[in-house]
Amino acid sequence: MDLSEFANDIGDERPVSIAGMGTRGGPVDGVHTVMAPSGVEWVQPDEMTVRCGAGTPLDELDAALAVHGQSVAIPPSGTVGGALAVGQSGIRRLGYGPVRDVLLQAQYVDARARVVKAGGPTVKNVSGFDLCRLLVGSRGTLGFLGDVILRTRPRAGFEQWFTTDADPFELFPKLYRPTSVLWDGHQTWVLLEGHERDVTGQATRHGLHAGEPPAALPSGGRWSLPPSELHELVGSGSFVAEIGVGIVHHEHPAPVKPVDAAVVELHRRLKHEFDPTGRLNPGVELVPSA
Amino acid sequence: MNALVADLRAVLGERRVKTGPSELSLYRKDSSNMAGSTSVVCLPETTAEVQACVRIANRHGVPFVPRGSGTGLSGGAVPLDDAVVIATSKMDAITSIDAVNRTAWVQPGVLNLDLSKRTAHLGLHFAPDPSSQQTCSIGGNVANNSGGPHCLADGVTASHILGVEVVLPDGTVTVLGGEDPEPDGLDLRGVFVGSEGMLGITTSVCVKLTQDPPGVKTMLMDFATVEDGAATVSGIIAAGIVPAAVEMMDQLCLGAVEAYIHAGLPVDAAAALLVEVVGLPEGLDAEVERIMEIAREHRVGSVRVARDEAERALLWKGRKSAFGAIARIKPNYYLHDTVVPRAKLPEVLTKIYEIAARHELDVLNVFHAGDGNLHPLLVYDAREPGTAERVHLAGEEIVRASVDAGGVLSGEHGIGLEKRDYMPMMFSDIDLDAQQALRRAFDPHGCSNPGKVLPSPAACGDIHSVPEGAWI
Numbered sequence: 001m002d003l004s005e006f007a008n009d010i011g012d013e014r015p016v017s018i019a020g021m022g023t024r025g026g027p028v029d030g031v032h033t034v035m036a037p038s039g040v041e042w043v044q045p046d047e048m049t050v051r052c053g054a055g056t057p058l059d060e061l062d063a064a065l066a067v068h069g070q071s072v073a074i075p076p077s078g079t080v081g082g083a084l085a086v087g088q089s090g091i092r093r094l095g096y097g098p099v100r101d102v103l104l105q106a107q108y109v110d111a112r113a114r115v116v117k118a119g120g121p122t123v124k125n126v127s128g129f130d131l132c133r134l135l136v137g138s139r140g141t142l143g144f145l146g147d148v149i150l151r152t153r154p155r156a157g158f159e160q161w162f163t164t165d166a167d168p169f170e171l172f173p174k175l176y177r178p179t180s181v182l183w184d185g186h187q188t189w190v191l192l193e194g195h196e197r198d199v200t201g202q203a204t205r206h207g208l209h210a211g212e213p214p215a216a217l218p219s220g221g222r223w224s225l226p227p228s229e230l231h232e233l234v235g236s237g238s239f240v241a242e243i244g245v246g247i248v249h250h251e252h253p254a255p256v257k258p259v260d261a262a263v264v265e266l267h268r269r270l271k272h273e274f275d276p277t278g279r280l281n282p283g284v285e286l287v288p289s290a
Numbered sequence: 291m292n293a294l295v296a297d298l299r300a301v302l303g304e305r306r307v308k309t310g311p312s313e314l315s316l317y318r319k320d321s322s323n324m325a326g327s328t329s330v331v332c333l334p335e336t337t338a339e340v341q342a343c344v345r346i347a348n349r350h351g352v353p354f355v356p357r358g359s360g361t362g363l364s365g366g367a368v369p370l371d372d373a374v375v376i377a378t379s380k381m382d383a384i385t386s387i388d389a390v391n392r393t394a395w396v397q398p399g400v401l402n403l404d405l406s407k408r409t410a411h412l413g414l415h416f417a418p419d420p421s422s423q424q425t426c427s428i429g430g431n432v433a434n435n436s437g438g439p440h441c442l443a444d445g446v447t448a449s450h451i452l453g454v455e456v457v458l459p460d461g462t463v464t465v466l467g468g469e470d471p472e473p474d475g476l477d478l479r480g481v482f483v484g485s486e487g488m489l490g491i492t493t494s495v496c497v498k499l500t501q502d503p504p505g506v507k508t509m510l511m512d513f514a515t516v517e518d519g520a521a522t523v524s525g526i527i528a529a530g531i532v533p534a535a536v537e538m539m540d541q542l543c544l545g546a547v548e549a550y551i552h553a554g555l556p557v558d559a560a561a562a563l564l565v566e567v568v569g570l571p572e573g574l575d576a577e578v579e580r581i582m583e584i585a586r587e588h589r590v591g592s593v594r595v596a597r598d599e600a601e602r603a604l605l606w607k608g609r610k611s612a613f614g615a616i617a618r619i620k621p622n623y624y625l626h627d628t629v630v631p632r633a634k635l636p637e638v639l640t641k642i643y644e645i646a647a648r649h650e651l652d653v654l655n656v657f658h659a660g661d662g663n664l665h666p667l668l669v670y671d672a673r674e675p676g677t678a679e680r681v682h683l684a685g686e687e688i689v690r691a692s693v694d695a696g697g698v699l700s701g702e703h704g705i706g707l708e709k710r711d712y713m714p715m716m717f718s719d720i721d722l723d724a725q726q727a728l729r730r731a732f733d734p735h736g737c738s739n740p741g742k743v744l745p746s747p748a749a750c751g752d753i754h755s756v757p758e759g760a761w762i
Binding site for chain 1: 388389390391392393434435437441445446448449458462463464465466468469470471472473474475476477478480481483484485488501503504524525527528530531532569570571572573576629630631632633658661662663696697698699700701702703704705709713716717718720721722723724725727728729730731732734743744
């Protein structure tokens with residue numbers, strides 16, 4: 001994908017922000033705003049890879065992959081680039097793995113308006129430093145994603161949500177590779193995928209009843225806890241917790257956690273190396289600065 | 291005794307600071323065909339001791355090299371410029387295991403297979419399984435983002451490392467990532483995994499453990515052509531099946547291994563596929579059925595499904611003893627590691643045979659066909675004059691052919707010293723500049739394993755090309 005126009009628009013001097021579809025907070029106010037190219041370039045189902053512009057709506061990507069019975073492990077809404085830049089996984093992370101494992105190669109535009117390639121086009125690659133990992137979740141503070149190659153996965157032949165009153169911490173170790181286990185302190189939801197008879201067999205064995213996923217997830221805050229601490233949530237307010245993962249969709253904002261000074265310093269140095277004048281998404285801070 | 295050694299001994303004692311000529315010559319190399327030089331080897335047992343070693347090296351302006359078991363194949367742990375070797379092999383404790391949430395904290399010196407043995411009674415294992423898993427360490431796996439046959443379905447090491455306690459190049463101790471799924475800020479854990487010891491040293495690792503599957507089926511199929519074998523693999527993936535592992539062996543390899551272990555391998559076939567699927571019974575049977583169907587569409591010869599664990603172990607033994615088997619052909623081998631898009635496998639293999647023939651070398655191929663990760667094994671006798679040069683030239687051509695086919699330099703061994711000067715085949719100066727920027731942010735003075743990965747290193751010592759005499 002030709003990114004020269006995108007790079008020109010970003011330029012190398014004035015502060016600049018990047019917009020997707022605004023589903024995750026949108027661009028920084030009051031500065032020049034760019035949009036990444038959009039469109040699915042190719043799908044290679046038997047290589048388990050897809051290439052698209054970072055501005056591609058996830059719905060469009062999903063539709064292009066559905067034709068081949070595949071999908072990507074990125075939660076819906078907004079653009080591919082927006083989802084990667086924010087780096088939050090969906091409620092199927094337990095089964096599909098985190099968003100950060102999806103990005104194989106990225107072409108991004110750096111603070112000097114240069115097009116940089118990170119990673120490689122194959123599902124397995126350890127050639128050099130893993131800049132893709134740095135980019136996922138970097139919220140446009142180190143560079144703006146232009147086009148990406150993503151790892152795809154086959155869609156399951158069958159999926160079904162179940163509900164149960166069972167204690168999720170006792171149930172979870174007994175299930176074989178559930179796609180999602182959610183808990184609100186009273187009720188447990190389980191998503192199973194695979195061969196239909198295997199799914200119903202597991203459900204029967206563990207007393208699960210076919211049902212619907214939670215109607216809505218509390219959106220006051222997104223907490224990140226060690227999975228072993230989730231049982232301590234009872235009495236903290238209204239929540240839906242991802243068992244085995246540790247993400248909690250909560251009515252209250254996440255408690256502020258201290259960040260180690262060495263980690264803060266690494267963030268400062270990385271920002272300085274990649275964007276010395278602070279022109280990319282000015283004001284966006286990933287960790288509280290010292 | 292010099293001041294550097296005296297300072298190190300003041301912290302670690304005499305026994306764990308090695309300076310004898312035989313020890314130094316042992317630590318000059320890893321399992322690659324390269325060697326460097328070191329003046330002192332440290333064997334710390336705690337995070338605080340690792341930190342002290344790093345600080346002392348810094349104070350004396352000497353670079354340091356982290357080392358695990360020394361099973362690396364790209365020269366990543368080869369010390370250059372008399373660097374201090376900091377080996378974490380004595381740090382081999384499993385600190386804690388959380389069976390419910392399937393995590394464990396382990397020290398870097400824990401051996402890969404030992405971790406799985408220690409969690410087996412819980413029905414859990416550590417999924418990354420390099421062929422050297424009996425001897426390679428978790429710390430080394432973290433440094434190289436190591437692979438193995440089961441990465442196809444389970445992902446490489448980076449997907450199984452939740453957090454790392456590290457000593458940064460300036461001697462600061464911190465934790466990157468951790469047990470919570472979305473730590474604030476950048477994914478520094480992800481950046482550290484696969485950084486080949488150039489961003490600091492791992493002193494403790496939080497690993498994700500994987501549930502043992504309830505059922506497993508292992509199949510061996512043979513084909514009259516490599517193309518048929520490769521097309522079968524593509525067909526399996528396109529049908530929505532991602533096997534736990536798909537390994538391929540070519541004819542020369544099958545012959546060598548069969549002569550060595552007598553497992554009844556199809557020695558007349560051009561290629562054999564070892565396919566393993568795991569899961570619950572219904573899905574498993576349906577997948578085996580579908581895989582057989584796809585194989586028949588591609589003119590499979592015979593299909594052997596392991597009847598029990600003993601037969602399964604025998605089939606895997608065939609796959610994992612390739613390196614022992616080749617010793618019967620020639621005394622030396624050079625193992626390569628590249629990745630190509632699966633559709634290009636037959637084309638690139640043909641090129642590899644052609645390259646080997648032109649350089650008058652034998653080549654065996656045993657590799658992870660599921661993800662296109664090739665492992666051409668060039669076998670030779672180093673005592674024949676001029677052979678080493680031919681091996682080196684053939685290797686470079688193989689790497690180039692892989693990259694030209696839309697592949698990458700390394701799938702699981704890393705870049706290290708071996709492929710450092712090949713990086714421009716894949717990356718432009720601008721791309722390498724960005725990798726250099728990352729390195730500088732972690733290691734402004736370039737003291738942590740300098741001279742690796744990046745072709746024009748900024749380092750404590752200034753090394754511009756692979757040192758003369760590094761290839762042995």
